[in-house]
Amino acid sequence: MTDDRTRPDLDDQTVEALGKLSEALETVDQARGFLYAFHQLTGKADRLLQESVELFRAAGAAPLAADLERDLVGRNVIADRWTFQMVEDFDENYWGTFRDYDARARDELAGGDRHVFEARMKQRERTAGHPAHEAGPALAD
Secondary structure, three states: OOOOOOOOOOOHHHHHHHHHHHHHHHHHHHHHHHHHHHHHHHHHHHHHHHHHHHHHOOOOOHHHHHHHHOOOOOOOOEEEEHHHHHHHHHHHHHHHHHHHHHHHHHHHOOOOOOOOHHHHHHHHHHHOOOOOOOOOOOOOH
């Protein structure tokens, strides 16, 4: 890692490629968040379903309660899987691999520095010397 986050030693194409890879990973991180939200919402729905089964049973609708319990409570969300298994597979087989390649690219090409593309953008777009436009702890005005 260097003191100058803009990495003037790197060519523009490398910085752009690192930036695109980082942006892609950030998009995968967002998708992962949605997957975790899906996981939690599906679990909540199953708990609510179980409560409705008990209420139907108490209301005298035992056949409907039994059918709901048999066919929906604890059902796989996709073939052979609950959502925790989907999350685990995603993390192990896609997200983890994506993160590893992002780290590898940064290590091999930028000495481990992150967000070089954004650091260069900040330098281009800020107003030097203006309050709230400081270069940052690792950048000089």
